[in-house]
Each structure stands twice: as C-alpha cells, then as structure tokens.
Amino acid sequence: GENVEQHPSTLSVQEGDSAVIKCTYSDSASNYFPWYKQELGKRPQLIIDIRSNVGEKKDQRIAVTLNKTAKHFSLHITETQPEDSAVYFCAASTDAGNMLTFGGGTRLMVKP
Amino acid sequence: DTGVSQNPRHKITKRGQNVTFRCDPISEHNRLYWYRQTLGQGPEFLTYFQNEAQLEKSRLLSDRFSAERPKGSFSTLEIQRTEQGDSAMYLCASRRQGNTEAFFGQGTRLTVV
Numbered sequence: 537g538e539n540v541e542q543h544p545s546t547l548s549v550q551e552g553d554s555a556v557i558k559c560t561y562s563d564s565a566s567n568y569f570p571w572y573k574q575e576l577g578k579r580p581q582l583i584i585d586i587r588s589n590v591g592e593k594k595d596q597r598i599a600v601t602l603n604k605t606a607k608h609f610s611l612h613i614t615e616t617q618p619e620d621s622a623v624y625f626c627a628a629s630t631d632a633g634n635m636l637t638f639g640g641g642t643r644l645m646v647k648p
Numbered sequence: 649d650t651g652v653s654q655n656p657r658h659k660i661t662k663r664g665q666n667v668t669f670r671c672d673p674i675s676e677h678n679r680l681y682w683y684r685q686t687l688g689q690g691p692e693f694l695t696y697f698q699n700e701a702q703l704e705k706s707r708l709l710s711d712r713f714s715a716e717r718p719k720g721s722f723s724t725l726e727i728q729r730t731e732q733g734d735s736a737m738y739l740c741a742s743r744r745q746g747n748t749e750a751f752f753g754q755g756t757r758l759t760v761v
Contacts, residue, residue, distance in 0.1 A: 540690075542690075570749070570750070572752075578754065579652075579739070579752040579753060579754045579755060580691065580739070580752045581752070582749050582750070582751075585749065625690045625691070627690075633696060633703060633704055634679065634743065634745075634750075635681055635693045635696055635704065636681075636683075636691070636693065636741075636750060637693065638690030638691050638692070639690055640689060640690050641688070641689065641690050
C-alpha cells in the first residue's frame, strides 16, 4: 500500500519568512496530492491540491510542487503570518477508491 | 450547515462498553470515509462506502469495528468491547466519486477509561 513520509515534524519561522514542507510517497499509481491544514481541535481543511498531470500550482501565498519521477511533493508558504500556525498534513490517493494516505504532519509555528 | 456533520462530538466510555458514532455527509457526495486520528499523527484510513456499499476496509479495522451506510446517506461506526487503545479522534469525510476534494467532519473524540 501507499506510504507517505513528511518532513519536518515541526517548523518554526519568523513572521514574513517562507516555510517549506516536504513529502515523499511510494505508490507510483498515486495521482492526487492534497494538503490539509488542521488547527487545534478543528477539522482538517483543504488548502491546496495538485494532480499528477501538473508540476506546480499556486494560490496566493501558497504553492505546491510535484516531482513524479522522484515521488515527492512540497508545500511552500510565503510571507507567513501568525494565523498560518497550525498542523499541516500532506496526503496522496489513487483513482482506486480515492482514500487518502496522510503524512505524519508538520506543526508550523509562526512567531510574530 | 451543509458540511459533514458528526455526532457526538465527544464520548467517554468505560472499557468493554460498545459505542456508536454517526456521520452525515454532504448530501450529493456518494463516497463516505472513516479515518482515525491519534494525537500528533495524521488521520489513518479505516473504511469507505460508495453509496451503501462498503468497498474497502483497512487492516486497522478489527472485527470489533463495524460500519454501515444503510441507505447511502448517513453512516454509523460501531466499536464493540472498547479498549483503551481505541481512544482517538474518529473523522468522517465525504466526496463525490473521482479525485475531488474530501470534506471532513469535526470528528468524534473517543476516550476509553
């Protein structure tokens, strides 16, 4: 089955700096890669996703890149703000069932 | 609220008791998923339904766990003879068939004492 590894597990940045979170996956059949943000005690919420036919996608301060050959994808947050502080999860899924395999999460702390 | 709804939000039970959780998905979503999340970890897939059919179950889903979606709308997850290791957040998610966004409920936090 699919295995998703996520690094780092914690990340502390100054407000205004960039943050990068990296994930690798094992199943070459995976073709959908969402990123979820989870604030303490709340539900995971999708912030951006990318499909395997695209190498990069951007939405304001957030971007995701995908390298299918190397089986890794990354989340980039620019101009970080204190409200970006949360746990971020990467995930991967295939067309068969579309169930998500999540990484272990990254706790991002943005210091004002 | 047209999002995914889960009840109860919190459940404290004694070891050995049975518990049942309910998930109401977004109405036009035919796929419904159950995940379990322990503290500091990512959600782990348990099982999913396409309409009323349960199509896959994870190895994590022991025979003490059973899930149903009788009319292809809401779903229930029952845990029999609860153990302390069952303490976790149980998340439900729904989506339309295909690689589209999965929407999560707020979860049911189970504590087994």
